[in-house]
Amino acid sequence: MDSYTNQTYDEIPVGATLTVTRRLSRADVEALTLVSGDLDPFHLDAAAPAAELIVEAVSAEALVSGMLNRRLPGPGTRILAQDLRFCGDLTVGDELVGTVTALEKRPDDHQIVFDCQVRRGDEMLVTGTSTVAAPTTRLRYSDVATPEVILRRNDGFAPLFARCLGLPPVLCGIVHPCDRDALLGPIEAAKRGLIAPVLIGPAAKIRAVAAAEGVDLTPYRIVDVEHSHAAARQAVAMVRAGELDALMKGSLHTDELMAAVVDGATGLRTERRVSHVFVMDVPTYPRLLLLTDAAINIAPTVRDKVDICQNAIDLAQVLGIATPLVAILAAVETVNPAMQATVDAAMLCKMADRGQLTGGTLDGPLAFDNAVSEEAARTKKIVSPVAGRADILLLPDLQAGNMVAKQLQYLAGADSAGIVLGARVPIVLTSRADTVRTRLASTAVMVLVAQAWRRPPQAAGQT
Numbered sequence: 334m335d336s337y338t339n340q341t342y343d344e345i346p347v348g349a350t351l352t353v354t355r356r357l358s359r360a361d362v363e364a365l366t367l368v369s370g371d372l373d374p375f376h377l378d379a380a381a382p383a384a385e386l387i388v389e390a391v392s393a394e395a396l397v398s399g400m401l402n403r404r405l406p407g408p409g410t411r412i413l414a415q416d417l418r419f420c421g422d423l424t425v426g427d428e429l430v431g432t433v434t435a436l437e438k439r440p441d442d443h444q445i446v447f448d449c450q451v452r453r454g455d456e457m458l459v460t461g462t463s464t465v466a467a468p469t470t471r472l473r474y475s476d477v478a479t480p481e482v483i484l485r486r487n488d489g490f491a492p493l494f495a496r497c498l499g500l501p502p503v504l505c506g507i508v509h510p511c512d513r514d515a516l517l518g519p520i521e522a523a524k525r526g527l528i529a530p531v532l533i534g535p536a537a538k539i540r541a542v543a544a545a546e547g548v549d550l551t552p553y554r555i556v557d558v559e560h561s562h563a564a565a566r567q568a569v570a571m572v573r574a575g576e577l578d579a580l581m582k583g584s585l586h587t588d589e590l591m592a593a594v595v596d597g598a599t600g601l602r603t604e605r606r607v608s609h610v611f612v613m614d615v616p617t618y619p620r621l622l623l624l625t626d627a628a629i630n631i632a633p634t635v636r637d638k639v640d641i642c643q644n645a646i647d648l649a650q651v652l653g654i655a656t657p658l659v660a661i662l663a664a665v666e667t668v669n670p671a672m673q674a675t676v677d678a679a680m681l682c683k684m685a686d687r688g689q690l691t692g693g694t695l696d697g698p699l700a701f702d703n704a705v706s707e708e709a710a711r712t713k714k715i716v717s718p719v720a721g722r723a724d725i726l727l728l729p730d731l732q733a734g735n736m737v738a739k740q741l742q743y744l745a746g747a748d749s750a751g752i753v754l755g756a757r758v759p760i761v762l763t764s765r766a767d768t769v770r771t772r773l774a775s776t777a778v779m780v781l782v783a784q785a786w787r788r789p790p791q792a793a794g795q796t
Contacts, residue, residue, distance in 0.1 A: 409468030661697025
């Protein structure tokens with residue numbers, strides 16, 4: 334994750350220069366191929382040798398644009414015109430050196446003309462100029478991810494954001510927002526109309542973080558308590574009093590918040606077991622994929638899995654999946670009394686047959702491959718309405734769930750949102766590693782759940 338702070342028009346002298354070196358990866362060349370419109374199928378063939386993945390040098394303009402938009406001048410820059418000349422091709426492994434230098438400043442409209450060059454060794458690939466409207470005030474892009482990307486075939490979160498448009502903001506308690514990420518995430522969600530945040534924690538710490546980040550807290554209510562444990566207890570009490578419709582974890586430990594939530598006397602328990610669901614948008618999978626439980630229940634029994642499964646089914650329906658397909662995962666596809674996960678899967682399927690689990694179509698045990706790949710299911714001669722098409726993956730335990738979720742995020746480029754269900758209100762558990770998109774996606778899921786639960790509680794499995 335990188336943060337980019339701009340340089341304003343007044344701060345950039347003629348002659349200011351920036352040089353960036355970048356070695357092209359396979360993902361870079363694939364992305365540049367699409368940007369350039371050079372869609373020779375061989376260029377996108379996953380089996381093609383890396384050295385033979387080629388794109389025209391015109392695509393190196395993306396390096397120039399990135400330097401101007403992110404670094405010099407940086408955030409707030411608008412590229413108005415470009416006069417660039419291109420020569421040569423690019424391929425995987427090429428080391429490109431880009432340089433932009435301020436040639437001329439035009440004070441009437443805050444324009445700057447930059448000389449732009451991109452070299453590969455001694456070979457000049459791009460030369461020319463770019464004219465930009467430079468920012469006049471200090472701006473910073475935070476949490477801008479710059480990983481090796483996987484080309485995204487779908488955007489499963491876009492429809493969720495669209496469904497939130499026009500909905501009233503959800504009154505959400507932000508529990509102990511006492512660091513930068515914990516405060517700025519909900520403030521961004523508030524600016525987008527998703528939530529009306531109530532900031533619960535030590536007021537002096539919250540205001541100090543806001544002052545350091547230049548955030549105006551005037552529009553938001555602050556509930557002053559002495560420390561994180563008190564913030565968790567206060568947030569839960571406010572839910573019980575009907576003052577809040579949702580909670581979001583701030584800069585306290587998850588177990589601090591959840592201890593207050595599950596307290597038998599003063600917490601937010603319902604007849605359901607509390608569980609966590611990851612909503613994942615995997616670039617190579619044609620639909621949203623829900624994973625549960627990867628955050629709360631360490632070694633759930635089959636009784637626990639009934640609630641974990643039902644929570645996920647109810648969430649899938651809120652997200653627009655009328656009859657979700659549930660794959661109950663194990664290491665194998667056959668029931669083996671020596672492997673408890675396979676026995677649990679068989680029991681859950683029979684319980685669904687008897688109406689003890691409702692709203693979804695269940696099958697298991699299924700291994701991961703034949704849960705998400707129809708080809709793998711055919712190869713193994715598995716006949717199932719769920720195999721290869723799962724909407725929900727019910728994991729055998731937290732360790733398996735955590736590993737699957739992180740593999741999809743870090744190896745498959747998945748975006749994810751997370752939500753805790755089974756309590757009186759939905760709860761967002763954020764992580765310091767979450768991107769802005771992840772935080773907003775989690776908030777959008779929470780908004781849709783909170784809106785659904787405003788209807789008769791039985792529809793969402795609440796007491």
